[in-house]
Amino acid sequence: MREQPLKEVTQLIHAIKVGMVEGSYSITNKTLDIFKYIIMSKSWQNADALMQIVRAQCKILQAALPQETVTSNIARRILKLTREEFDLLHAKVQHFADDSQASLSLHKLVTQTSESNVSVDYSVPQQGLREALLDHLQEVETELETSSENICVQAEEHIHSSEIILTLGHSRSVESFLKRAIKKRQFLTIIVAECAPACRGHNLAASLAGEKNVEIVVIPDAAIFAMMSRVNKVIIGTHSVLANGGLRAACGAYTVALAAKHYSVPVIVLAPMYKLSPLHLCEQDAFNMVGCAEDVISYDSIPAREAKVYSPMFDYVPPELVTLFISNTGGHAPSYVYRLLTELYHPEDLEI
Amino acid sequence: MVLTSEQLLQTDAQILKTKHKKQRQRNRPRNKRNRLEDSNLTTPETSTTDSASAMPENQDAGATEKPRDQIMAEREAKKLAKQAKKQNKPSAPATPATPATKIITEVEQTTITTKLTTTTTTKAQEKANSLAPKTAPALLANGKEAETGEMSREMIKAEREVRKAAKKAGKGAGAKVEATTQQLAALKVGDKAPGTAKAALPITEEDHEKKKPVLSKAERRAVQEAQRAAKAQGQVKKGQPAGKAPSSAAPSKEAKRESVSPTKAATGSSSPSKCPASTPNGECRVKLFNHLVCAKADSQFINDPLVHPSIARLGVQYAKRTVVGSNARCIAFLHALRQVVHDFETPAKKEFGRSLDAAVKHHVDHLHKCRPLAVSVSNAYKQFKNQLTQLPSDVPETELKELLGHFIDTYIENQIGKAAQAISGFLQEKITDGDVLLTFACSSLIQFICEEAKRRQVAFRVIVVDSRPGCEGQEMLRRLHAYGIPCTYVLINAVGYVMAEATKVLLGAHALLANGYVMARTGTAQVALVANAHNVPVLVCCETHKFSERFQTDAIVYNELSDPNQLVRGDKCQLSNWKAKGKLMPLNLSYDITPPELVSAVVTEVAILPCTSVPVILRIKPDIGY
Numbered sequence: 017m018r019e020q021p022l023k024e025v026t027q028l029i030h031a032i033k034v035g036m037v038e039g040s041y042s043i044t045n046k047t048l049d050i051f052k053y054i055i056m057s058k059s060w061q062n063a064d065a066l067m068q069i070v071r072a073q074c075k076i077l078q079a080a081l082p083q084e085t086v087t088s089n090i091a092r093r094i095l096k097l098t099r100e101e102f103d104l105l106h107a108k109v110q111h112f113a114d115d116s117q118a119s120l121s122l123h124k125l126v127t128q129t130s131e132s133n134v135s136v137d138y139s140v141p142q143q144g145l146r147e148a149l150l151d152h153l154q155e156v157e158t159e160l161e162t163s164s165e166n167i168c169v170q171a172e173e174h175i176h177s178s179e180i181i182l183t184l185g186h187s188r189s190v191e192s193f194l195k196r197a198i199k200k201r202q203f204l205t206i207i208v209a210e211c212a213p214a215c216r217g218h219n220l221a222a223s224l225a226g227e228k229n230v231e232i233v234v235i236p237d238a239a240i241f242a243m244m245s246r247v248n249k250v251i252i253g254t255h256s257v258l259a260n261g262g263l264r265a266a267c268g269a270y271t272v273a274l275a276a277k278h279y280s281v282p283v284i285v286l287a288p289m290y291k292l293s294p295l296h297l298c299e300q301d302a303f304n305m306v307g308c309a310e311d312v313i314s315y316d317s318i319p320a321r322e323a324k325v326y327s328p329m330f331d332y333v334p335p336e337l338v339t340l341f342i343s344n345t346g347g348h349a350p351s352y353v354y355r356l357l358t359e360l361y362h363p364e365d366l367e368i
Numbered sequence: 369m370v371l372t373s374e375q376l377l378q379t380d381a382q383i384l385k386t387k388h389k390k391q392r393q394r395n396r397p398r399n400k401r402n403r404l405e406d407s408n409l410t411t412p413e414t415s416t417t418d419s420a421s422a423m424p425e426n427q428d429a430g431a432t433e434k435p436r437d438q439i440m441a442e443r444e445a446k447k448l449a450k451q452a453k454k455q456n457k458p459s460a461p462a463t464p465a466t467p468a469t470k471i472i473t474e475v476e477q478t479t480i481t482t483k484l485t486t487t488t489t490t491k492a493q494e495k496a497n498s499l500a501p502k503t504a505p506a507l508l509a510n511g512k513e514a515e516t517g518e519m520s521r522e523m524i525k526a527e528r529e530v531r532k533a534a535k536k537a538g539k540g541a542g543a544k545v546e547a548t549t550q551q552l553a554a555l556k557v558g559d560k561a562p563g564t565a566k567a568a569l570p571i572t573e574e575d576h577e578k579k580k581p582v583l584s585k586a587e588r589r590a591v592q593e594a595q596r597a598a599k600a601q602g603q604v605k606k607g608q609p610a611g612k613a614p615s616s617a618a619p620s621k622e623a624k625r626e627s628v629s630p631t632k633a634a635t636g637s638s639s640p641s642k643c644p645a646s647t648p649n650g651e652c653r654v655k656l657f658n659h660l661v662c663a664k665a666d667s668q669f670i671n672d673p674l675v676h677p678s679i680a681r682l683g684v685q686y687a688k689r690t691v692v693g694s695n696a697r698c699i700a701f702l703h704a705l706r707q708v709v710h711d712f713e714t715p716a717k718k719e720f721g722r723s724l725d726a727a728v729k730h731h732v733d734h735l736h737k738c739r740p741l742a743v744s745v746s747n748a749y750k751q752f753k754n755q756l757t758q759l760p761s762d763v764p765e766t767e768l769k770e771l772l773g774h775f776i777d778t779y780i781e782n783q784i785g786k787a788a789q790a791i792s793g794f795l796q797e798k799i800t801d802g803d804v805l806l807t808f809a810c811s812s813l814i815q816f817i818c819e820e821a822k823r824r825q826v827a828f829r830v831i832v833v834d835s836r837p838g839c840e841g842q843e844m845l846r847r848l849h850a851y852g853i854p855c856t857y858v859l860i861n862a863v864g865y866v867m868a869e870a871t872k873v874l875l876g877a878h879a880l881l882a883n884g885y886v887m888a889r890t891g892t893a894q895v896a897l898v899a900n901a902h903n904v905p906v907l908v909c910c911e912t913h914k915f916s917e918r919f920q921t922d923a924i925v926y927n928e929l930s931d932p933n934q935l936v937r938g939d940k941c942q943l944s945n946w947k948a949k950g951k952l953m954p955l956n957l958s959y960d961i962t963p964p965e966l967v968s969a970v971v972t973e974v975a976i977l978p979c980t981s982v983p984v985i986l987r988i989k990p991d992i993g994y
Contacts, residue, residue: 205655205656210836210935211861212835212836212859212860212861213836213859215836215937215941218937218941218942218943219942221942221943221952222942222943222949222952225949225950225951225952226949226950230951231654231655231951231953232951232952232953233654233656233953233954233955234935234943234946234952234953234954234955235954235955235956235957236835236836236837236890236935236956237835237836237859237860237861237891238835238836238860238889238890238891238894238960239890239891239955239956239957239960240894241891241893241894241897241960242890242893242922242923242924242927242957242960242961243923243924243957245922245923245924246656246924267861267862267865268860268861268862270864270898271860271861271863271864271894271897271898274897274898274901275894275897278897304865312857312858312859313842313845313857317842318846318849319842319845319846319848319849319855319857320857322849322854322855323832323845323849323854323855323856323857324855324856324857325856325857325858326856326857326858326862326865326866327858327859327862328858328862328865331861331864331865332864
């Protein structure tokens with residue numbers, strides 16, 4: 017049976033497609049609102065029904081916006097929440113005092129997987145599930161709201177005075193992170209690669225230029241390697257973090273990371289938890305999108321008529337080129353990402 | 369507009385053909401004047417009699433006290449006449465391909481004008497007559513503003529120019545033209561291109577303000593230089609819209625009008641009396657690059673009377689980046705150098721070789737001021753100097769000049785032409801069916817190799833990687849497209865996206881340093897880096913005349929900074945008026961350094977070598993470095 021999208025979902029898809037809603041944060045926020053609405057609605061009677069609705073809507077979002085992984089990430093979070101709350105209530109009713117709670121110790125996880133063979137029947141209606149879910153959702157919302165701030169707080173831990181930092185394009189997390197660093201540390205030099213063809217790096221540079229005690233240098237993308245020899249740290253944002261610890265980041269990030277590796281410069285990636293996606297992609301064509309080529313070479317120029325012109329949007333950065341992830345919960349090595357994923361999402365929900 | 373080395377080579381051949389004719393036909397009077405100028409500089413008190421005896425038929429009664437000025441004025445007027453003729457050129461039947469061709473080498477222009485002088489003088493006169501009613505009011509206004517002395521100077525200039533033209537037009541027609549001289553003298557002033565007339569106007573006004581009865585030499589030179597610069601610029605601009613369409617007089621006029629403003633600015637900002645000392649460079653604001661000077665877009669013309677016009681023009685072309693690329697810059701330099709040698713006159717009681725050496729050094733310094741010399745150019749210059757020291761002493765000057773000219777020709781032919789063929793020969797073995805070559809920006813050598821492979825009917829395609837702000841890859845794309853080679857075009861960000869398809873990476877180079885590092889257009893190192901990560905072989909193509917004995921390990925110690933404003937995209941860009949935004953600085957590096965571990969091999973005309981063999985080549989080819 018083919019599920020019909022909710023009105024809210026179609027609205028969100030439209031808004032994202034026409035560019036009214038931009039940036040991972042606002043997309044995540046809007047998606048969360050939709051799922052909250054679903055939970056509040058009376059259309060489901062038991063946990064199983066709710067999970068089916070969430071899955072169906074998530075699939076629709078995924079199909080419509082294949083590049084926006086945050087929507088599925090949030091859906092997975094909701095599914096996990098539902099399972100947890102159901103288990104908790106179920107356990108309370110049956111054993112009354114299961115000491116394990118829902119704490120995510122390694123021991124619990126090991127036992128849980130062995131237990132899960134004895135599948136829980138989610139179709140049993142459970143009293144108070146809705147309220148418990150809404151409560152928990154509130155936590156997720158606050159986490160989302162404070163994620164940016166939580167990342168910024170760590171700026172001081174990573175940046176010392178008179179450091180030379182290189183960044184690429186324009187990421188909101190990087191912008192606030194650097195602003196924080198500029199306030200706390202003196203004589204920073206920030207090198208911004210402009211990230212052609214959109215040249216969003218110019219916006220970042222202009223926004224940072226208002227601060228004092230900082231020198232901002234805008235370079236064309238070609239000069240990244242030339243400048244890298246003087247750079248102390250590379251700080252970039254990312255579109256999403258993949259299951260292996262690799263990145264799907266703005267086009268050009270691969271070159272930046274490679275150049276940093278060549279000069280042994282640490283690469284710090286700012287990634288709030290909602291950007292972690294349980295995807296295993298390591299091929300360009302698997303996730304890339306090709307943008308408008310007009311910015312690369314104007315359509316009316318003579319060679320453009322015959323030549324193939326590509327303007328890809330993303331780059332895959334393999335985990336070995338990343339030194340550190342900074343999320344709202346602290347720093348993580350790329351090799352630790354799989355563990356974060358198991359904490360965030362239920363193993364059964366990885367494939368929606 | 370970018371001059372390719374091939375085009376330059378073509379013109380080279382042209383020049384060779386016309387050279388000997390020209391020598392007899394045209395350059396003798398000019399040489400005399402040159403000598404006059406030189407002797408003037410050394411011994412000003414004897415020059416009066418000298419010049420008087422040199423050209424008695426051109427002497428005016430009132431002008432005897434300032435023959436130098438006259439000569440200058442004459443030359444200037446002649447230049448203007450050339451310009452005027454250039455404007456009228458499309459109507460002349462004797463110019464088959466000239467409007468279409470985009471090459472502007474000084475030599476070609478002179479050949480055209482010499483051809484044209486015989487055919488178009490009468491036409492020019494007609495044009496002048498027809499233009500008369502239009503230009504008369506302007507002329508009158510000019511006349512009113514100017515003092516009478518100023519006016520008479522203009523008249524003398526014009527008269528002189530007309531006589532010159534008449535003389536050239538042919539001995540038979542000479543008498544007839546002589547009759548109309550008076551009439552034309554008035555007209556010719558107005559006949560000047562509107563741009564130059566306007567350019568001249570502010571300057572004369574400026575001089576006028578000073579109320580000097582006789583202009584100082586420096587001022588005159590400044591005027592001359594400014595006009596020359598305006599001319600060069602006008603021609604550069606004229607070349608751009610030329611294309612296939614017949615270049616009518618209208619766009620060229622427009623171009624000239626445009627060209628006026630920088631000239632004005634140049635003459636306005638640096639007062640003419642102290643022009644040679646003025647420096648066009650500004651400090652770079654980025655702390656890391658304080659040691660490098662930043663090129664300005666509106667770099668002022670360094671007014672220097674001792675600089676040969678061909679070198680002055682080349683300097684402007686370097687500064688404006690109309691001649692770019694190692695090979696093109698080298699060829700253009702050698703052409704200009706040949707012109708300098710050709711027009712050189714040994715001062716009295718001086719040795720030819722040494723005085724020429726000094727003169728050439730001065731010219732090279734001038735070029736260096738316009739834009740730091742390319743390694744290829746400085747190598748060529750070293751070779752030339754080396755040649756100068758080895759000149760036989762018991763041979764007449766004309767033969768020495770021929771020797772040097774021959775040396776320059778063989779240098780271009782061997783070091784650039786034949787080297788390209790040899791490199792292409794090596795690489796043809798490497799390019800096979802189904803190959804995907806990835807290249808960065810624009811390289812004349814890579815283009816040559818691709819064309820050669822296409823001629824061999826190899827089924828291959830090319831990925832052109834490009835980068836802002838230069839976007840030279842578009843030029844490459846255009847050239848390869850003209851040869852029907854299938855191309856893919858991406859910006860350097862996306863190089864990781866296309867690298868998987870590529871089977872070989874071919875890169876051009878600006879220079880190969882003695883420690884095996886490759887100096888090339890910014891972005892080259894990045895392409896090599898990504899290619900290395902994908903295990904795609906990186907071949908750097910570089911002729912041995914670009915080898916340098918310098919050592920460098922990063923791109924920051926020595927580099928060239930281009931105009932930072934190129935990074936700004938239009939008015940809507942956030943970077944516009946970056947100067948007002950405190951500590952915000954765009955940085956536009958010209959070159960970067962690729963470490964040898966990223967390069968699989970260097971293809972030279974000698975062999976395919978690893979990067980680290982550069983010192984070996986430098987040793988077995990000692991004439992390169994020393």
